[in-house]
Amino acid sequence: MGLPIAEQQSEVYEDPLDLIDEIEALKAEKDVKILAHFYVDGDIQDIADYTGDSLKLARDAVSIESSTIVFCGVHFMGESAKILSPEKTVLIPDLLAGCSLAESCQAPELKARQDELRAQGRDIVTVAYINTSAAVKSLCDWIVTSGNAREIIERIPKDQEILFVPDQHLGRYLMEVTGREMILWPGSCMVHEIFSLQDLLRAKKNNPGSAVISHPECPQNILEVSDFIGGTEKMRQYVKSVEQPTTFLVATESAMIHPLQKIAPQHTYLPVPGIMESTGETCACNRCPHMERNTLKKVRDCIKNGTPQIEWLSYFDQAKGVLERSLLKPS
Ligand code: SF4
Known part of the structure; x- marks a missing residue:
């Protein structure tokens, strides 16, 4: 998984610290706020103005006042931000960041x-x-x-x-x-589908006293052996609530370990291994290849060039009513 080889080879190295400085300057110059999902690389989460799960970020997209949003996540998230905030320009670092689900x-x-x-x-x-x-x-x-x-x-x-x-x-x-x-x-989801029950049980045995925390997108056999099941924000709140230092085996996209470490650094977090579809071998392939398309360089470029951006399409009007009713109205 990860970026296609041709794409990796064509990337010219740029110092991440220089990129971060450039992004900060461009943000101020162009009235931009960056929203980043918990599944993008930690260095992008660290420069974001808002981080969160899909629900929180959709709500943030509406409440922030800047004229332009850069949505670091995948395409449907950028679409949702545009639908809920039609007056804003919504940029996404890579139009090809899709979602298998x-x-x-x-x-x-x-x-x-x-x-x-x-x-x-x-x-x-x-x-x-x-x-x-x-x-x-x-x-x-x-x-x-x-x-x-x-x-x-x-x-x-x-x-x-x-x-x-x-x-x-x-x-x-x-x-x-x-x-x-x-x-x-x-x-x-291709990322949550690959977790190996056998390897998870082995990891549990090798780490006495550890607890398994899983995203509900995981298959039933993984959820059945989990100590906690919840979306990314609930996971964060859960590890924060556990005072005793604990080893958590994390069954979701492995970039999630970054925000978990930030909110509850007293714990140890280990990604649950997966099984490579092509060979059947165990691997650490629980990175989403679509989320991985977000890089500091692409974030810099999209702010600088004002593209790619999410364009308004005719069926967005219909989707807007459903999204607003579902996500923005108090229950
Ligand atoms: S991890 Fe990637 S493929 Fe899976 S649901 Fe999230 S965006 Fe889609």
Whole structure:
């Protein structure tokens, strides 16, 4: 995983400290604020004005007053920021930073599935995880993040069926915690899918007294052996609440260790190993190749050049209503 070899080779080395100075100067000159997801490299999180999970960053994008946002994360996050703050210029360091989970649910297929269920006379409500394209969001009734999914699902009248897209693992976990049956879309995240139960159990054995903390996008067999399950912000709050120095085995994107170390430095954090799909070998491949596309150099370049930016598309209007109702209205 990581950047394609051709792309790595064409990168000219620039001193990270010089890049940081340049970014700081450009931010002030061009009225820019940087938002960074917990899954991007720690050096980018450190220069960001706001860090957080998808829910917090979507809300930050609305409340900040600068005219331009640089969203360091993946494409659907930049889209959500633009939809919620149409008057702002939203730049993203690399347009190719996609998301395997978002790609697993395309708008035409979702529309066909909704039509099929409705043709059977079923009264369905479509709930989408925020990791979806704006085109998919525009077809949905509610948008959730791992931070607010439970609360929104519990609000939906019991006589309606829920079609949950696109993450089957998160969907299954939510069925368990809410007691609601849902029709699940068969999507998953390539990063959370690869964790190896066998290696996790071995790591647990080799680290007596350790605890496993997992993101609900992980498959059920990983969640079943976890001591804590929660999205990135909940994970941060959880490790902060544990006073006794503990070794945590972290089953999510490994850049998450950076904000965990910052908020609760008394603990030790170890990434849970994964299994390489191509060879079946154990590896430390739990970095998201899309998040890794964000680099200091690209952040500098996008502020300097004012591109690439998220352009407003016709279906953003429809997605805006759903996003605002789901993420910005108090419950
Ligand atoms: S970690 Fe998974 S869900 Fe998150 S952006 Fe990467 S591919 Fe998408």
